[in-house]
Amino acid sequence: MKIVGVGCGPGMLTEEAIAAIGNAKLIYGSSRAIDLARDQIVPGTAVHPIPDYRSLHTLPDEAVVLSTGDPMLAGLGRLGGEVIPGISSLQVAAARLHLPLVRVAVVDAHGRDRGQPLKDAGEELSRGKIVFLLADPGLDLGDIRAVLGGLSRPVKVYLCQDMGYPGEVVRELAPGELTGTLPGLYSLVLEPGRTNPAEGE
Structure with a gap:
């Protein structure tokens, strides 16, 4: 095969x-x-x-x-x-957002039980990793907001939808948009900010 x-x-x-x-x-x-x-x-x-x-x-x-x-x-x-x-959609998203792949952790949140994947995402973000979250239409964005609320660093959230297609969408989501669900094919990029000036040097 x-x-x-x-x-x-x-x-x-x-x-x-x-x-x-x-x-x-x-x-x-x-x-x-x-x-x-x-x-x-x-x-x-x-x-x-x-x-x-x-x-x-x-x-x-x-x-x-x-x-x-x-x-x-x-x-x-x-x-x-x-x-x-x-x-992959990960490669395309990284190119669109100019993200170094060496800093990216992939988290798969497909399926019914998303508790552990979301916990994993929070742990990766707390370590300063960029998270590429594979989502599906059943993911409640409010759960993402809850994860981010428990972190000590700011995190930007980017919606990456229909990657590679003519209707491709790549945009930052405002905190107020992190609620409910989204249709179609999409992923989220969660990019943490620095917690101190020396981090990442």
């Missing part, structure tokens, strides 16, 4: 990914991943939407599985096999 990262938006396929997709005879992916790779899929290739993510490990060895963003950023790289990296 080959896991191919197709990038987080249009036009972000690497040459290695393009070659893998072009040579594939059997492709699986989400509808979004297939759309991102569609121009590189050779006519006659068998293309299937993923019916059940729990059964992906049963796919034949010749299958190429498309993964949005980069397969190793909360993606399908966990399946094993050969992994071809892609351009």
